[in-house]
Amino acid sequence: MTTNIAASPSRWQKIKQSDFIYYFSRDKVAMLSFAVFLTCLIVAFTAPWIAPHDPYALESIDIMDSELPPVMLSEDGDDRFFLGTDNQGRDILSTIMYGMRVSLTIGILAVGLQLFLGIVIGLCAGYFGGKIDSFLMRIADVQLSFSTMMVAIIVSAIFQGAMGSEMYSQYAILMLVLIIGIAEWPQYARTIRASVLAEKKKEYVEASLVMGLKAPRIMFRHILPNCLSPILVISTVQIANAIMSEAALSFLGLGMPVTQPSLGSLISIGFEYIFSGSWWITVFPGIVLVSLILVINLLGDWLRDFFNPKVYQD
Amino acid sequence: MTQDKNMSLLEVQHLQIEYPSRHGVMVAVKDLSFSITAGEIVGIVGESGAGKSTIGNAIIDLLSPPGVIAQGEVYLNGNKISGLSREQMRQVRGSKIGFIFQDPMTSLNSLFTIEQQMVETVLANMDVSREQAYQRSLDMLAAVGIPEPELRIKQYPHQFSGGMRQRVVIAIALICEPELIIADEPTTALDVSIQDQILELIKKLCKERQVGCMLVTHDMGVVASVTDKVAVMYRGQLVEMGSTAQVLGAPNHEYTKSLISAVPRSDLKLVRFPLVNYIETAEEIHQLDIANHWLGQSQDQKQYQGPLLKVENVNLRFTTKDSIFPSRREYVQASNNVSFEIHEGETFGLVGESGSGKSTIARAIAGLYTPQSGNITFEGVELTELKSEQARRPLRRQMQMVFQNPYTSMNPRMKVADIIAEPIRFHRLAEKHQVDQIVSDLLDHVGLGRKAGLKYPHEFSGGQRQRISIARALATRPRLLICDEPTSALDVSVQAQILNLLKDLQDELNLTMLFISHDLPVIRQMCDRIGVMKHGHLVEVGNSEQIFTAPQHEYSKNLISLMPSFAAFSKQNLQIAK
Numbered sequence: 001m002t003t004n005i006a007a008s009p010s011r012w013q014k015i016k017q018s019d020f021i022y023y024f025s026r027d028k029v030a031m032l033s034f035a036v037f038l039t040c041l042i043v044a045f046t047a048p049w050i051a052p053h054d055p056y057a058l059e060s061i062d063i064m065d066s067e068l069p070p071v072m073l074s075e076d077g078d079d080r081f082f083l084g085t086d087n088q089g090r091d092i093l094s095t096i097m098y099g100m101r102v103s104l105t106i107g108i109l110a111v112g113l114q115l116f117l118g119i120v121i122g123l124c125a126g127y128f129g130g131k132i133d134s135f136l137m138r139i140a141d142v143q144l145s146f147s148t149m150m151v152a153i154i155v156s157a158i159f160q161g162a163m164g165s166e167m168y169s170q171y172a173i174l175m176l177v178l179i180i181g182i183a184e185w186p187q188y189a190r191t192i193r194a195s196v197l198a199e200k201k202k203e204y205v206e207a208s209l210v211m212g213l214k215a216p217r218i219m220f221r222h223i224l225p226n227c228l229s230p231i232l233v234i235s236t237v238q239i240a241n242a243i244m245s246e247a248a249l250s251f252l253g254l255g256m257p258v259t260q261p262s263l264g265s266l267i268s269i270g271f272e273y274i275f276s277g278s279w280w281i282t283v284f285p286g287i288v289l290v291s292l293i294l295v296i297n298l299l300g301d302w303l304r305d306f307f308n309p310k311v312y313q314d
Numbered sequence: 315m316t317q318d319k320n321m322s323l324l325e326v327q328h329l330q331i332e333y334p335s336r337h338g339v340m341v342a343v344k345d346l347s348f349s350i351t352a353g354e355i356v357g358i359v360g361e362s363g364a365g366k367s368t369i370g371n372a373i374i375d376l377l378s379p380p381g382v383i384a385q386g387e388v389y390l391n392g393n394k395i396s397g398l399s400r401e402q403m404r405q406v407r408g409s410k411i412g413f414i415f416q417d418p419m420t421s422l423n424s425l426f427t428i429e430q431q432m433v434e435t436v437l438a439n440m441d442v443s444r445e446q447a448y449q450r451s452l453d454m455l456a457a458v459g460i461p462e463p464e465l466r467i468k469q470y471p472h473q474f475s476g477g478m479r480q481r482v483v484i485a486i487a488l489i490c491e492p493e494l495i496i497a498d499e500p501t502t503a504l505d506v507s508i509q510d511q512i513l514e515l516i517k518k519l520c521k522e523r524q525v526g527c528m529l530v531t532h533d534m535g536v537v538a539s540v541t542d543k544v545a546v547m548y549r550g551q552l553v554e555m556g557s558t559a560q561v562l563g564a565p566n567h568e569y570t571k572s573l574i575s576a577v578p579r580s581d582l583k584l585v586r587f588p589l590v591n592y593i594e595t596a597e598e599i600h601q602l603d604i605a606n607h608w609l610g611q612s613q614d615q616k617q618y619q620g621p622l623l624k625v626e627n628v629n630l631r632f633t634t635k636d637s638i639f640p641s642r643r644e645y646v647q648a649s650n651n652v653s654f655e656i657h658e659g660e661t662f663g664l665v666g667e668s669g670s671g672k673s674t675i676a677r678a679i680a681g682l683y684t685p686q687s688g689n690i691t692f693e694g695v696e697l698t699e700l701k702s703e704q705a706r707r708p709l710r711r712q713m714q715m716v717f718q719n720p721y722t723s724m725n726p727r728m729k730v731a732d733i734i735a736e737p738i739r740f741h742r743l744a745e746k747h748q749v750d751q752i753v754s755d756l757l758d759h760v761g762l763g764r765k766a767g768l769k770y771p772h773e774f775s776g777g778q779r780q781r782i783s784i785a786r787a788l789a790t791r792p793r794l795l796i797c798d799e800p801t802s803a804l805d806v807s808v809q810a811q812i813l814n815l816l817k818d819l820q821d822e823l824n825l826t827m828l829f830i831s832h833d834l835p836v837i838r839q840m841c842d843r844i845g846v847m848k849h850g851h852l853v854e855v856g857n858s859e860q861i862f863t864a865p866q867h868e869y870s871k872n873l874i875s876l877m878p879s880f881a882a883f884s885k886q887n888l889q890i891a892k
Contacts, residue, residue: 022336203723207783210680211737211790212703212710225727 023306030302033295040292044104047097052080055090055098056259065089067278084280086266087273092280095266096288102262103289106176107243111235113181114242118188119224119231125189126196127219137193140186148183152245155179156254169257176255180242191234195227229307236300240293247289263289323526324350324373324494329386329396331365331372331550342368342381344550350494350526355517357537357558358530360547361573361805362776366530369547370496373528374411375403391493408439412487414497414516418479418504422471428455428482429467432489439490454485458515477508481515488519495520495527501536505667506834510876513540534577534806535835535878538562546570562882575887576810578835579880580862585889586817587810587839608744608752609759609791610823618694621655622826623679623794628652628688630671630678648674649685650850656794661820661827663841663858665834665873671850672830676796679828680715681706692794711741714787718799720779724771730757730782731767737790756785760815777808784815788823795820796828801836813839834877838862846870 015021024030043050053060066089068081083092125136143151156179160168168175199205200223208218247264249255251271256262258269263285270282331343343365350356358366371377373388375398388396395406407413415421423431432451436442442450455463458481471479480500487495497516501509517540520527529541537544537558544562545555546569554567565571575588628649635644648671656662664672677683679690681697690697692709700706717723724733734753738744744752754764760781762774771779780800787795797816801809813836820827829840837844838858845855846869854867865871 203717203719204725206677206682207715207717207723207786208725208736209682210710210713210715211740212707213736213740214703217740222725222728226725 020306024302027302029298033298033302036291036295037299040100040288040295041104043097044100047094047101051091051094051097052082053091053094055095055261061089063089067273067281069278070280070284073280083284084278086269086281087278092284095261096263096285099261099263099266099285100288100292102173102256102260103243103246103264103292106173106180106246106262107239109173109177110180110184110242110246111238113177114185114188114238115231115235117181117185118192121185122189122192123196123219123224126193127200127215127223133193136189140189143183144186148245149248151183152179152249153252153254155183156249160254165257169259172256172260176246176249179249180245183245184238184241187234187238188231191230192227195230196223199223199226233300233304233307236296236303240296240300243289243296244293263292322349322351323354323391324528325389325392326369326373327387327389329369329372329388330384331368331377331381332384333381335380341384342550343372346386346552348545348552348555350528352493352526353521353524354543355520355527355529355541357541357544358528358547359532359534359537359544359573361532361807363549364547365550366532366547367498370413370498370528370530373496374407374413376407405439408435409490410493412490412492412495414480414483414487414495414500416499416502418476418483421483422479424471427468427470428474432467432482432486435486436489450489451485454489455482457519458482458485458488459511460485476504477511480504480508480512484512484515484519488523488525491523493525495525496530497527498530499532500529502531502533506832506873507667507876509536510539510878516540532805533878534562534574534883535880538880538882539878546573559882563884565884571884571886572807574884576807577880577883578809578813578833578839579883580835580838580874580877581880582885582888583858583891584839585891586814588887588889607755608748609756609788620694622658622693623656623828624689624691625655625675625679626653626689626691628675628678628685628690630674630683630685647850649678651688652847652850652852653688654845654852654855656826656828658793658826659820659824660842661829661840663837663844664828664830664847665832665837665844666847667832669849670847672832672847673798674850675847676715676798676828676830680713680796681710707741711737711743711790712792713794713796714790714792715796715798716780716783716787716800719803720776720783721803723783724779724786726771728770729767730769730771730774733771733782734767734786734789737786741790743790753789756788757782760785760788761811775808776804777811780804780808780812781815784812784819788819791823792825794826794828796830798830799832800829802831802833809836816840834862834873835880846873 048054055061065081065085066087068085069076070084071079071082081091081093083096085091086095121136121140125133156175159175205218205222208222246255246262247267250262250264251268253268256265258265261269266285267282267289270278270285274282326349327347329343329346330341333340333342346369348356358369360366368377368381372381372383373395375396377383383396386396387394390406390410395403398406429448429451432454433444433447436447436450437444440447451467452463455467460466460478460481466474471482474482495516500516501512504512513536516527516529519525529536531537541558543556544558546553546561546567548569554561554565554570561570562574565574629647629651630649631645631647633643634646635642637643652671652675654662664675666672674683678685685698688698692713695709697706697709700709731750731753734756735749738749738752753767757766758764762778762781762785766774766782771782774782800816801812804812816827817840819825829837831837841858843855844858844861845852846861846867847853848869854861854865854870856866861870862874865874
């Protein structure tokens, strides 16, 4: 008991001394990934203030500036456009910043939707079991038997056809969030169901049953908080997946419109010019997309190892 | 390697084992010296964290990283075996030292037959032909008492029961004629009846073959029945070592005294366990006036004359194989026509080996399982006929459960105060502003102090968590407390504290208890009446005294006779109940 009475450290000290921070500060890959990811986040969401140009402001775009190469690689470059310009004379650096903002917004919101659907469905399936479980999981299986991209392509094509391109491009972000969110929920539902099944056997759940607590309270107050670590791990991977799906859809012309480009549509726009020598229009957004996905996946791997030390031991 | 003929079989000198970590170096074993001679069985006892298993692992150089032998030497037959290279150590491990592990379910490879595993061991360590190795394996299986060895040797581990597997593990440990056996809790995972056979077997083989044995255990009963010498470990230090009779009968060290007095005895019933505060003190700081406190003023008063709980002909089965056709379904009958009564204020014990259905009955009473047939009556109210959760809720409040595993029975993401307050808030048992006060009073009353509520469960030890569990059960002011193996995951001295606490609470609050345990001595200490269960049948019900002194049914006679004897234990400081 003596250790318990000893002065308890403040919250900040506790966080600083926790294993999480300790192992994190010892893993260079995780630190670097986190630094890159954080930079991307900050740059993306402060783009309107720090971007050198506003690619949406039509009055600042001059068609005479189009297809200028990056400053450091060519004599023809213009000091105003660090990474060159695209076919409409927009600054590539600024469009990347704005595009990343769109990509990350869609990724995070879509994962939020997946999370909501996955938690509700997975928790119900795992907790109630029996017929409810079979029913919900068969729906998930059926959905998983279609490729995510196929579902997304069909749905977005239908919406685009039904609403007209004009209207679709107006609500493009919302539509993509819905499409990607609905297409990927079974991943969450399955993971959550698996950890609910493991938690449900533990005695604290029986204790709350003996107390007479109601099912929603047991599910959300007792079981769900104990399933958070796998949720956190798959969330990172799912954000990367959602950004990729969005990029793929946009590349195919079913995602974000040219007027409001995401990283995927930037790559798609530049792709037409890649053989005419203007490779930078497509390569720079591509590099940014790849590194963004890579660091998110590396962070996810690190989190998984941290929460499940059996997989990896040094 | 230097040879010294004057040394005994195993000589451990000034052994120090350390686990370096980022929080500093943890010394698991401090300056330990002892020796084992051929044919001698030395028991290493101690509670969890005392470093007793670490010693065995250090001797055969299988310390789990980052553990290291910081200093000291180990000699086997005069040869130094500490600090050998991997390959040299491997030869020592296989041929000179045998190891018996705790859990027979996981220490055999389930993909190979017993023959493959035994012959492989022999061929790796001895210079013999395959036929000779096979013959040796057969002889060894016969020696450990496996019937029809020619047939059984071709089988896979899953075709053996737990006790049989442990025999195979012993056979493998002994097959290369080692000079020393290290048995790490060899019977902890087994039932009482099998425990006795395995211990007898180890004892017999050690004597016959003049093999030294180091028996690591936490169970004082095991020590008393097989060992010649005992070494008592406390927090990495050897506090006392001597012949078994001397250490158990007339202990010198304070810790040994406390440990022995805390062992539940099967031969005497104690009023309370004395001297149990050596490891972890837990005192109530502010004495609670129960009669005038919320805790003593339950709205559920006795209204019914007759037994508080009546279980009549309860049948409960679990489906082991489901099928659309009723004829092809398979079941296991966990409870078969079980009937008993529990009267107000008494403690009723259910005892039986694992799988006898005792926990199933408890869960059926608590409403976690629904029986297929039979009645469970609480205070004259038929529980099995209550269909809605709404109707059951007021009764749920009056019955609470304390669970076996203190590590999983609390939500790790809730603060202790919230865990205890939850049932009070949910059943609206007290005004909002009173709840915090009640929770801190409860925590203090179970010996944790008022500030414990601000912490999370993982900050407490197993015994302290079990106290939290008890406090949570008391928070609904129950009349019936169902304790499902409440102390089987705890160390002896902590177990004694928890048993004391339960006894005190029962006296103060006039609780009725259903106490479930596989441990006969614990049952004897706690219960007024006892029911003995076997394979879902309740074979005998009787007064505690009668069951222990004059059991009627064959099975209970057998169980009682298999209990380790506690006659050699010191009776110093004990208050014996009349």
